[in-house]
Each structure stands twice: as structure tokens, then as C-alpha cells.
Amino acid sequence: MEVKVLNTPEELGKAAAEQAAEVLRAAIKERGRARLTLSTGASQLEFLRHFVQADVDWSKVEMFHLDEYVDLPETHPASFRSYLKERFLAHVPISRYALVNGEGDIRRNIEQLNARLNEAPVDLALIGIGENAHVAFNDPPADFDTEEPYLVVDLVESCKRQQVGEGWFRSIEDVPKQAITMSIRQILKSAVIISCVPYQVKANAIKLTLENEVTNRIPSTILKTHPQWTLYLDKDSASKADAGKVTV
Template sequence: MNIKILKDSIELGQEAAKYSAHIINRAITEKGKARIILSTGASQFDTLKALIESDIDWSKVEMFHLDEYINLPISHPASFRKYLKERFIDKINLKSAYLVNGEGDIKQTIEELTKEIRKEPIDLGLIGIGENAHIAFNDPPADFGTEDAYIVVNLDEACKQQQVSEGWFPSVKEVPDQAISMSVYQIMQCKNIVSSVPFKVKANAIKNMMENPVSQRIPATILKMHNSMALFLDKDSAFYL
């Protein structure tokens, strides 16, 4: 694992974007296009901002994302589809974007996403780490066994509280109980993984990830098994290291 500790979230975002842009551009040079996975949440703001300002031919990039709440409309402030459209998709000219729709026929949605994501390898996954050390919405104890690409998961209380603390919902009771999430297995199929993890609220998750063996109770520990993993921290999130 390649670990970089930066001054703050802005510098972290710039360095993570620079590193990611190199991977994306290399894929475009080698095969004419790149396939990426994006995370959402407050921790990704600065990385995504810097990434869209990078010198990348976005018309040659296919984008997937990690998760979406079940039965939450795209108009809701917490919708990850809304997040990505406003902060990323609408600002560039992507080749294509495959969004996780948590409304309607969930089984069909998962089947369609699975078909698309498994057509070719994913060159880069920008994978955030939650306060409870989840990756995507794979809360502890995460399912390390399934090889399905996307699964329906139950959100734990710590995960729900993080969504409230970041301002996406006014109270825990308004956070949906379930979401469609990319599986741990599918995340680990990325050729390269970049994790942008700023802020003091993530410090304990990073400490647990680094100090413990791979465990379903600490889902992010699985990332240590990836052969091309870059972890970008700021001084706050690296507080306990």
C-alpha cells in the first residue's frame, strides 16, 4: 500500500487527482479509453473538484459509482446520483455514466449494472472509507464471500449517523435502511484503487484499518490486500498513525 499524508483536504484532493489522472491517461493511451468507479460523500469533494480540472479527455472515460439508497428519489439532497450529476457528470463530457438507481425494479437494475461493469476491467476505483471503516455501503460485518457485483445491504447505525453528521439527512430515522452497494469482491477487481480519506472523523477508522488484520468487522482492511492501492490522508485523518 502506498500511503501519502498531506496538509489538508484540499492538498489531499489535488494529489489524489494528480495520481488518478495519470492512471486514467495511461489507460486511454494504452487502449483508447478508461473505465473508472467514483465514490461520493463529503470526503470526496476536493478530490472530484481537482479531478475534473485535470487534463483528461473525458469523452474516452466510462464511469460507474458505488452505491445508492433504495427508494430515494434522485431529487433528494442525499441521492448519490444527484451528487455525481451536479459535482461531476454535468461538468465534463463523459463517454458514458452508469448510475445506480435505487428506485423501481432493483433486481433488473443490478442485472444491468453487472452486465456493464463486467464487460471489461475497471482501470481505477476511487474508493472512500467510512467512519465505521465501510467501503461503499458494505458496513461491518461486510460480506467478503459473495462474488455478485452489486448487492442489497442493510445500513448500520454508525453509517446512518455519518450521513446525518455530514448534513445529508436531518435525522437518523430519515436515512433509508437499505441501499444497493457494489460488493467488496467487485471493488477489489479494480486494477488500481485510490482512497481519499480526509478529516479527523475518519482517524479512528484509518487507525483500525492499519493496525488490524483483514476482517469483515473492519471492511477497509481488505484494501491492504490489493496489489495497487494508494491511500491519501491529511494530517487529521492520519492523527493516530
């Protein structure tokens, strides 16, 4: 685990994008291709703005994404498919990608995603941390045991409050009850994990993550078990954590 604290979200996004680009270039140099998992949400905006400008042969990169709401149309402002098309796919000539489709035949959609993801290892995963310390949509208490790459989960109220607070929905009642998410075990199979976690609203989640032993009631603590995890914070998100109490 490596923790890097930058002054601002902008500096955080730039530094994380530089590391992410290095990981992809190394994978392409070694095997001729790279596989990437991207997260979404407000905390990833600065990162993505820099990432799409990175010197990477995007034609040799395959992208997956972490999660999507069940029964939410892509035309909705909160759709993560729409988010990635607008903020990432529209800016890079990526060769192949798989978006999580939460509409239609959910079971079949997941089976197809799982088969696609199992074709080869993932080189790099960008994994955010939620205000309730969730990882992807693995809310507390998270399932640390399932081997399924993607699964359907119920969203807890604290997760729904974050989505409303970030402006994606008008009220908690408008947030879908379920989502498709990449599982914890699948995330941990990534060769490298980078987490961009700026903003004051994430300070308590970061404190809980760094100062507690691994527990599914604080899902983000599991990231500390990964041998190649880098956590990028800004001064606000790092403000509550006590460096002397960090537990690895």
C-alpha cells in the first residue's frame, strides 16, 4: 500500500493519471495489449480529464467498468454507461470495451460480462471509495467471498444518500434499489489498483479505511491486502486520518 497526499483534486487527478498511463504502457510493451477497469462518479472527474490526454496507445487497450444501476436507462443523467461514453470513450480511440448493461435480461448480461472478463487478467483497476467506504457498489457489509466477477446487489441507504448528494438523483426514492457491480474478489485480481479519493466528504471513509483492520463492514479496508495498491488523496480527504494509526 502506498498513500499519496496532494494539495488539490486537480493535482491528485494529474498524478494518478500519470501512474495509470505508465502501468498501461508497461503492459502493452510486455504483452502487446492492456486491460483496464474504470470507476465513475464525481471523485473521478479530475482523473479522467488528465487520463484521456495521456500518451497511451489506446488502440491496444480494452476497458471494463465497475458497475451500473439496474433498470436505469442510459439516457438518465446518472447512468454510468453514459458517464463513460461522455468522459472517456468519446476522447480516446480505444479498441474494445464492455459496459455494464442494467437493462433487459440482467442474468444474460452478467453472464456475457463474466465470460468476457475471464478471457484474460486485468492489468489496472481504478477503484474509488464511497462515503460509506463501499468499493464499487459493494456496500457494507460487503460480500468478500463470492467468486462471481459481476453480481447484483441491493443498495443501502447511505449509498443512496451519496448519489443524491452528488446531484445524480433528486431524492433517495429516485435512486434504484439494485445495481450490477464487479465483486470484491474480482477487483482484487487486478495486477495494479489505483484509488482516487478527493474531497472532504470522503475524509471519514478514508479515516475508517486506514485506521481499521480488514472488515466487510468497511469494504475499502480490503484494498490494503492488495500488493500493488496506491491511494491518492487530497488534503481534504486526508484531513481526518491519523498517520500513526494506519493499519496495514
